[in-house]
Amino acid sequence: MADTVVKIESLVKRYGELIALDHLDLEIKQGEVFGLLGPNGSGKTTTINCLLSLLSYDKGSIEIFGKEMSPVAYDIKKDIGVIMQNVAVYDELTVQENIDYFCGLYITDKQQRAQYVEEAIKFVGLEDFRKFRPKKLSGGLLRRLNIACGIAHKPKLIILDEPTVAVDPQSRNKILEGIEELNRSGATIIYTSHYMEEVEQICTRIAIMDKGRKIAEGTKEELTAMIKNTETIFVSLHELPDDVLKEISALPHIYSTDYTDGTLTAACSGGKHNLIRVLEVLQEHDLHIGRVTTERPTLNDVFLEITGKALRDKEEK
Amino acid sequence: MQVFKLFMLILKKKLPLSVTIMIVFMLLYAGMAFLDDNDDKFTESKLDIVINDLDDTPESRALTEFIGKKHNIVTPTMPLKDALYFATVDYSLTINKGYSEKLTSDDTSGMFVEQHVYDSYSVAYMSSWLDEYVSCVRACTASGESLTDAISSAEEAMTLYTEVTYMSSDAGNANGMTSGSGFFRYLPFIFLSLMITVLSSVMMSINDKEVRFRTNCSKIRTTSFVLQILAGSVVYVLAVWVVFMLLGMAFSGGIYSGTAWLNVVNSGIFAVISAFIAVLISLLLRTQASLNLVCNTLSISMSFLCGVFIPQSLLGDTVLSIGRFFPAFWYVKVSNMLTGAELYSSAKVTQYMLIEVCFAAAIGAAVLLVYKLKVRSSE
Numbered sequence: 295m296a297d298t299v300v301k302i303e304s305l306v307k308r309y310g311e312l313i314a315l316d317h318l319d320l321e322i323k324q325g326e327v328f329g330l331l332g333p334n335g336s337g338k339t340t341t342i343n344c345l346l347s348l349l350s351y352d353k354g355s356i357e358i359f360g361k362e363m364s365p366v367a368y369d370i371k372k373d374i375g376v377i378m379q380n381v382a383v384y385d386e387l388t389v390q391e392n393i394d395y396f397c398g399l400y401i402t403d404k405q406q407r408a409q410y411v412e413e414a415i416k417f418v419g420l421e422d423f424r425k426f427r428p429k430k431l432s433g434g435l436l437r438r439l440n441i442a443c444g445i446a447h448k449p450k451l452i453i454l455d456e457p458t459v460a461v462d463p464q465s466r467n468k469i470l471e472g473i474e475e476l477n478r479s480g481a482t483i484i485y486t487s488h489y490m491e492e493v494e495q496i497c498t499r500i501a502i503m504d505k506g507r508k509i510a511e512g513t514k515e516e517l518t519a520m521i522k523n524t525e526t527i528f529v530s531l532h533e534l535p536d537d538v539l540k541e542i543s544a545l546p547h548i549y550s551t552d553y554t555d556g557t558l559t560a561a562c563s564g565g566k567h568n569l570i571r572v573l574e575v576l577q578e579h580d581l582h583i584g585r586v587t588t589e590r591p592t593l594n595d596v597f598l599e600i601t602g603k604a605l606r607d608k609e610e611k
Numbered sequence: 612m613q614v615f616k617l618f619m620l621i622l623k624k625k626l627p628l629s630v631t632i633m634i635v636f637m638l639l640y641a642g643m644a645f646l647d648d649n650d651d652k653f654t655e656s657k658l659d660i661v662i663n664d665l666d667d668t669p670e671s672r673a674l675t676e677f678i679g680k681k682h683n684i685v686t687p688t689m690p691l692k693d694a695l696y697f698a699t700v701d702y703s704l705t706i707n708k709g710y711s712e713k714l715t716s717d718d719t720s721g722m723f724v725e726q727h728v729y730d731s732y733s734v735a736y737m738s739s740w741l742d743e744y745v746s747c748v749r750a751c752t753a754s755g756e757s758l759t760d761a762i763s764s765a766e767e768a769m770t771l772y773t774e775v776t777y778m779s780s781d782a783g784n785a786n787g788m789t790s791g792s793g794f795f796r797y798l799p800f801i802f803l804s805l806m807i808t809v810l811s812s813v814m815m816s817i818n819d820k821e822v823r824f825r826t827n828c829s830k831i832r833t834t835s836f837v838l839q840i841l842a843g844s845v846v847y848v849l850a851v852w853v854v855f856m857l858l859g860m861a862f863s864g865g866i867y868s869g870t871a872w873l874n875v876v877n878s879g880i881f882a883v884i885s886a887f888i889a890v891l892i893s894l895l896l897r898t899q900a901s902l903n904l905v906c907n908t909l910s911i912s913m914s915f916l917c918g919v920f921i922p923q924s925l926l927g928d929t930v931l932s933i934g935r936f937f938p939a940f941w942y943v944k945v946s947n948m949l950t951g952a953e954l955y956s957s958a959k960v961t962q963y964m965l966i967e968v969c970f971a972a973a974i975g976a977a978v979l980l981v982y983k984l985k986v987r988s989s990e
Contacts, residue, residue, distance in 0.1 A: 346828050365827075372830040382821035384617070386624045395620075398613040399829035443825070 297324045298360070299451055299482045300345065305354035307340055307506075314340045315351070316506040322484060322499075327477050329497030330486040331593060337506040338486040339379060342455050345484075346376060358451065372400055375449030375481075379456045381440045383428050390415065390424040393442050400447035414446035417472060434465025441469060445476060452476060453484045458492060470496055490593040502597055509600050518591045521599040522549065526591070527560040527569050529576065530584030534558055538579050545571050556584075614817075614826075614836050618843030621813045629809045629851075636801045637858065640794060644862065656733050658682045658701040661691060670711035673762050674744070677769075678704070682737075695728045702727045702737055714748055715758060744769060794862045795874045795946050798855060799919050799939040802882050803910035805851050806889035810844060811902055814893035844886060852882040870949055873960060877945045880967045884938045887974040894981045918943045922952065938970035 300322040307315040315337050322328045330338045343349040345356055347365040356363040358370045383392045393411045401407040415424055418438035428436055437457060445452060454473065458466045474496055477483050487493050493500055494514055501511040510517055518524075534553045542558070543551045547565030551558065562568040569588055576583055660682045664671050678684065682702075687694035694700040703726040710722050723741060727734045747768055751761030817823075817840060826836065856875055860866060867875060892905055914920050916930055917939035923931065934940040941963045947953040948960055 348824055348827055366832075368830040368832065371828060374828060376825060376828040378821060378824060380821045382819075382825040384621065384816060384819075384822060386621045386816055387617075391620060395613060395617050396825065396829070398616075399826065399831050 298322070299324050299326075299358065300328075300484065301355075301357040302341070302345070303355045305341070305344060305351055305356065307337075307344055307349065307351045314506050315344065318354070318503075318506065318508055320501060320508065320511075322482065324482050325477070325480070326499055327473065327483040327485060327497045329493035329500040330484065330503060331488070331490060331493045331500055331597075332486075332503035333488055333597075336488075336503040338488075338503055339455055340506070341503070342453055342484070342486060346374070346453065372447075373450040375444045375447065375452040377441050377444035377452070377454045377457050379459060381428070381436050383436075383439055383443055385428050388425050388427055389420055389431070389439055389442075392428070392439060393446050396443040397446035400449075410446050410448060414442040417445070417475075418442040419468065432462075433460055434462045434468075437461050437465060437469060441472065445481075449481065451482050451484070455486050456488070457485075458487070458489065466492075490597075494593055500593065502593065502600070504597070504601050510596060514593065517593060517596045521591060521596050522563045523561050523591045523595055523599065524564055525562040525568060526589045527558075527562065527572055528585075528587045528589070529558040529560075529572065530556055530586075531558055531576070532556065532582055532584075534581065535579070538575065538581065542572055542575050545575070548572070612839060614831065614839035615843050618813060618817065618840060619846075621816050622809070622843065622847060625809045625812055629805060632801070632804055632808060633854070636797070636804075640797060640862075644793070658733055658737060659685045659699070660737075661685060661687055661694070661700050661703045663703070663705040665708045666706050666710040668711040670714060670758060670762060671706045673766075674706065674710075677744070677766050691726070695726060698729065701729075701731075702734055704741075711758070714745065715752055719745055719749070740769075793950065794859050795878060795950070796943060797919060798878050799881055799885075799917065799942050800910050800914040801855070802851070802878075802885040803888065803913065803939075804906060806848070806882075806885040807892055807902065807906035807909065810847060810886060810889040811893040811896070811906075812899055813843075813847075814840070814890055815896065815899050815902070818893065844890070848882050848886045852879055870955070873964075874946065874949050877942060877949070877964060877967070880964060880971065881938065881942045884967060884971045884974060887971060887978055891974060891978050891981065894978065894985060913937050913939045916940070918947075923947065924952070938967050941966045941970070 298321055300320065302318055302320040305315050305318040306313070318337070318341060320328075320341075330341060332338050340349065344351045345358070345363065347356075347363055347367070358367075359373065361367065361370055363370055384395070387395065390411065393414050394407065397407050397410050397414070401410060415421055418441055420435065420438055420442065423431060423435060428439060431439060441454075441457060444454075452473075458469055461469065470492060473483055473485065477496075483496075485493065485497060497514075499511070499513055500517060501508050502517070503509065510520060512520070531553075539551055539553055539558070542548065542560060545568070547562050547568055548560050549563050550561040553559075558572075560568075560572055569586070573583065573586070660678060662675050662678065662684055664675055675684070685700060687700050689697075689699070691700070691703055695703060705724040705726075707721055707724060713719055713722050722745065725738060725741075744765060747765035748758075748761045751764045752758060756764060827833075855878065859874075859878075863871070888909070892902070892909075896902060896905065916934040917923075917937050918926055918931075918934065919939060923934075923940075923943060926934070931940075944953070945960050945963045945967075948955045948963075
């Protein structure tokens, strides 16, 4: 069994009356890409800040690499790389100077540092921008610089707190590919996001958080298996008489149906050949069938079913 | 020494601003010093005088001739009142009939009628000069000389030139500095400007919340981080101070001597106070955008209230009362004593310097307090 890199037990953090973290337990194994998924304000960033000892907490314990984490645990900190939600670089320094400075906080040997800085620049694809000041970089390039500053010293544990916020799709893909590559090279990753697609894409294990509590944890498959929905069928139709809709609703394994804006939606729970049975009913009534699609349940469905609300607000989508 | 290097790197980027401020200050000071220099030199001024000799005697003509040697005797091109009003003529002198007789009599009233519109030192001096001339002639006749000889003797006596040495209140004979000592009076303004504009800016960059989070996550110890920033600040403050001490030497024309060294110590204390103020501002301000506004407001207002730009002797009691609550006030007090503008007292110089040290300690304590509060609030 893989070694435990991070162990959080019964962590409680209060801001006055507000409970930001409510007896949170997490265990992250070596080599994992661990996703912390939750809506804004669910406690992801607070968890990270407590983990890094940037915030004090009221109760519980945090262990990293088997040692208790504290603000003065420098032997632990040397193996951690941090990429925060907001870009944290010096506007006065160039790309190269920034990476060199942050790498220098960990690596004192000049030659080794020069090599690491060079590798980090190549890793994030900023070779052509090394003499640029951050203000001259686009949002995506700035995020890449932010990442380079966090990983240049080759940490064993990398913590990324929403690193793709306000990033263009091209840079986002580049960042996600980079994270996977870092993981392949041996680093354990903690990745927080409220973008479920990203978490689904790169995380090997996921914890879903809401109101400071962990509401579910497991692989994507384990999480989706927790909920009733196993498949959702979508069929485009010009018309759908009520009696036909009732007939479909009565089919085995179909627990919810809806017809809105010319699309029939049928949610299934278990069973096989659900789609064939729905299409057979429609053909029996000579209804003209348009586009037919099916969807496996997403993490959003998991979150929706557990909490009764969506992971992201509509305007964020 | 990674943080120290970072400090120096950021400082390097701000250096052009620092140098610009220094150059502007030096140009302003050089201009003011040049103007001050001109105050030390005397040039004889000549008045344009209209003389109306109603007496028309050899004595009155002798007076007219003697006045002509010192001033310009002119004939107005317009009515006399207009000429006086438009200042084409400075002074009108009418030598009344009976002038020559009155020179030897006891009654000297009504010898002249003087007219002028604008008051000036030269005009006042002219009236006084006429009185002196008459007194001289009368003194000579009283001693037995003939009137003609008395006039010659009086003219001879009044052409004697007295050498004048100008002792500026600024020149500070007490401390051995011959010139440029006023330079020290302006240092509070330039020190505050340089510290707030540059040191606060560097501090704010280094202590940016997001970047500090990242630094706090690294393996660098907080003590080491703070000490390295302190080292960077000390280097900057020391560099600024040394540069200005060297410039002070250049202006005073040599190495400091005697009590002039107290000026050096005094400015050193104020440099430290300025640095503390700059650090405090960097902790209190949220963005660098407001830094220039704060810098100008603080440095200019403190300079005006404390007698940096205007001598304390010319400031009102209310202003001086307010000024006492600022360290620059005590700095200027010491500077005034060392440059001779106020009576020198070593006890008072020590007392005022200690007050400055107390200000430094108080601001330093405020820095620590605000820093602690900020750290606590971030948790």
